[in-house]
Amino acid sequence: MTQTQERIDRDAAEMASSRASTTRDGFGVLLVAIKREPWIFTLSTLGSVLFGALTVADAWVLGWSTDHVVLPAFRDGEIDGGLLWAILGLYVAVAILRAVGIVARRLGAGIMQYRMQAHTRRAVTRQYLQLPMEWHQRHPTGQLLSNANSDVEAAWGPIAPLPMAVGTVAMMVIAVAQMLVADLVLALVGLLVFPAVIAANLAYQRLASPLMTRAQQLRAEVSEIAHESFDGAMVVKTLGREPQETERFAAKALELRDVNIRAGRIRAAFDPTLAALPNLGVLVVLAVGVQRVLTGATDAGDVVTVAYLLTIVSFPIRSIGWLLGEFPRSVVGFRRVSSVLDATGEMVYGEHAVTPASGAGGGARLEVDALAYAYDPAQPLLQDVSFTVEPGRTVALVGATASGKSTLTSLVTRLVDPDAGRVLLDGTDVRDLAAGELSRAVAVVPQTAFLFDDTVRGNVALGDELDDETVWEALRAAQADGFVAALPHGLDTRLGERGTSLSGGQRQRLSLARALVRRPRLMVLDDATSAVDPEVEARILAALRDGSGGASLLVVAYRKATIGLADEVVHLEGGRIVDRGTHRALLARSASYARLVNAYETEDHAPSARTDQPTDQPTDQPTDATTGGTL
Structure with a gap:
């Protein structure tokens, strides 16, 4: 008082x-x-x-x-x-x-x-x-x-x-x-x-x-x-x-x-x-x-x-x-x-449309050019980051905690704009694209999946007029069709606020299906399969490009199995790219990279991690992609 x-x-x-x-x-x-x-x-x-x-x-x-x-x-x-x-x-x-x-x-x-x-x-x-x-x-x-x-x-x-x-x-x-x-x-x-x-x-x-x-x-x-x-x-x-x-x-x-x-x-x-x-x-x-x-x-x-x-x-x-x-x-x-x-910082859009390069197929070409960003000007987070994701290829971002991986995905999808440098999609700076163009070409799947208090269909379609077969096709690609079919009302089952009736792995797979159903040309996955088993994750990643028309993939990855599926690995350290190449090549020539991915692998298989961490094994065991049965 x-x-x-x-x-x-x-x-x-x-x-x-x-x-x-x-x-x-x-x-x-x-x-x-x-x-x-x-x-x-x-x-x-x-x-x-x-x-x-x-x-x-x-x-x-x-x-x-x-x-x-x-x-x-x-x-x-x-x-x-x-x-x-x-x-x-x-x-x-x-x-x-x-x-x-x-x-x-x-x-x-x-x-x-x-x-x-x-x-x-x-x-x-x-x-x-x-x-x-x-x-x-x-x-x-x-x-x-x-x-x-x-x-x-x-x-x-x-x-x-x-x-x-x-x-x-x-x-x-x-x-x-x-x-x-x-x-x-x-x-x-x-x-x-x-x-x-x-x-x-x-x-x-x-x-x-x-x-x-x-x-x-x-x-x-x-x-x-x-x-x-x-x-x-x-x-x-x-x-x-x-x-x-x-x-x-x-x-x-x-x-x-x-x-x-x-x-x-x-x-x-x-x-x-x-x-x-x-x-x-x-x-x-x-x-x-x-x-x-x-x-x-x-x-x-x-x-x-x-x-x-x-x-x-x-x-x-x-x-x-x-x-x-x-x-x-x-x-x-x-x-x-x-x-x-009166707040400043509104996103300013241009008038350009995404124009796929000739012969690019279904995938988009992503070019990150000299990108720099800092939350605090005194402590830059990303500095002079440059790499390219060619159409239809998969690039994995690997780095220790706080190396700037998630921030980089936010810059690529233009949730924020860089302090310096450019992000180009099929040769066009994303800041010059018209409103809505980037979201039609790019889909991001975050690590923490957010679901609405709606049905499975509503969470996947998000208001778009989609037939059930299109929704089921996306669910199959995301390895989610098995548990959805087992729900009381299938696609019409309400999931509760934030999807609390599902496990973490199930929520992530529905989030993936939500992105796949829009057939993006570039998919950005920020550790989006962390809550599912490695074998299911491998099938999801293998099906992503097929299920999304050969989309290009930019994946923030921790598991060695996931990193091994990438065509190229970009190793981030302290906000800079310290090396890039195939997973095998980096393991052979970079001691810091080998220590990092082996540390992740050791942590994933440590007995203490299995006993101290909550799991959703009853719902996230590897499932057959066609029948939904447990393998």
């Missing part, structure tokens, strides 16, 4: 020093919405003005009926039937028109708010898809979810009270003018309540604004922690970290609770105060009004009119207070959303 209080006090100090800026920025956010939805804003504002005018008209009808019906009835002992029906008609007309104003105001404000939320969410999501992977790696997923959800809602929160605030300003002007016309003295007495109401609003904003701002920030932090805990459920459970994760989440959740409770307490004190001030003003007006009626300085109807108008003029001030009270959250949310929309 001490840290929370310090944070809130600091936010309060910052808010006090920049109150004018927050108010200005809040109106700026609303101006963005008004410019985008001018007609809906106009409709809702007209509805609010109509509601305000008819609310004031109620006071006029009340005063008129007091002077012309109520008082004559007491004086004469009878009521004029025509006047009674006239009053009834006036009240009904005012009520109907006011109802129309309420509907127009609320409907317009709701449509405007939800349209702006939908538009902003689409813009944020579109920006997420355009930004490169390196940007996503710097931003937690929970924060991105908060940007697209709670921050968007907070940014456009003031739209709901906006039409009412604009309309009630007109109501306040009309009401004050009518008060002044009815009785100048009583009007001036009644208007003394305005400074008190304004002071209460300012006090509320000063106390509540930093709390609301802090609460908005805490919502994002709670979302980040929750997403990390859910996404890392396996780590949390296998390492027995449930109590620590629960405590970490509870700490932020309790802090958010405490901040919201403090804001609620302030609101609970503010609302009754704001409601009581006009009532006190009415009592003063009635006390002064009685004396003026007794002296003949005014009519009873004017006293009633001023007293009633005084009860309604506080509402416009309250509605404006609600609007201003939403500004801190709105400005914070809008800034957080804008930080995404």
